[in-house]
Amino acid sequence: MLFGSADGWVYRVRVGDGRLVWRFRAAPEERLISVFGQLESAWPVHGSVLVMKGITYFAAGRSSHLDGGIYLFGVDALSGQLRYKKKFQGPSYDINNISQNYKLPMGVLPDILQSNGELIYMRDMVFNMKLEEQELSPRKTADRVHTKGGLLDDSYFKRIPWSFGLKDSYARLIVHDENSAYFVRMFDSLRGLDPKVYFTPGKEGYLLFATDKETGKQIWKQRIPIRVNAIVVTDDILFFAGFPDVVDPNDPLGAFEGRKGGVLSACDKTDGKIIWESVLPAPPVFNGLVAANGRLYVAMEDGMVASFGKP
Known part of the structure; x- marks a missing residue:
């Protein structure tokens, strides 16, 4: 090691x-x-x-x-x-x-x-x-992830997103395999002074999408009710985890501060359809997902590590 x-x-x-x-x-x-x-x-x-x-x-x-x-x-x-x-x-x-x-x-x-x-x-x-x-x-x-704020930046700051390829494919987190790239982001535009470009937590959700690495053409997209801060791609499945995109009137910052736990989801990487989901006792740490030897490991903000395998 x-x-x-x-x-x-x-x-x-x-x-x-x-x-x-x-x-x-x-x-x-x-x-x-x-x-x-x-x-x-x-x-x-x-x-x-x-x-x-x-x-x-x-x-x-x-x-x-x-x-x-x-x-x-x-x-x-x-x-x-x-x-x-x-x-x-x-x-x-x-x-x-x-x-x-x-x-x-x-x-x-x-x-x-x-x-x-x-x-x-x-x-x-x-x-x-x-x-x-x-x-x-x-x-x-072009065949790499560009990170203006660095790979350890977990701020979700709009003006320093990650990007991949020659086209304007930007996101907060990006992973890729041999043929495709997978993105998750909150803003649909990087324009800073446009009053139409804003994000409301707990409303429309975050955008998860995939593109062809060679052409940059979008393959699929969907909105998800998770603020993703960890993502990993395997042979068949795209795993992503974060905290729920909810705003509790009695505890508006509860999800952001980890009091609403975490969510781990899996989708078919070919079409984006959700195939599995699990509630976590705490949100994952930034980029705290690892897939190895047929198992999935999640490092969480409460200091614990969870391991998942095939049923």
């Missing part, structure tokens, strides 16, 4: 007994800061690291503008030996490189890394397997 940690290290442990195989310090030094009531490294590593062709890739740091920047690594998955390294720092701002104050050169933010098997993506940045930055056309990088 390989994972990163907020302490600035990456660990490999044996699944059978948890024994440490190796650990790698991604942070340039041991410096701890207080973050939301706990101590973390000034250069944390996301728990989900990328493993590709025997190399483990990960990023450490919070921003290229802070604490010396962001450090990107590729290490041997078996031994933990360093193979590749890249650093992002700045850019610095001064009178010589700023002509207009609203056109500041942008820095770099870390994220959970993505890959198509050949290229590595960190937000809008693209690297080859040696961590050499690549300048590619949008068509070359």
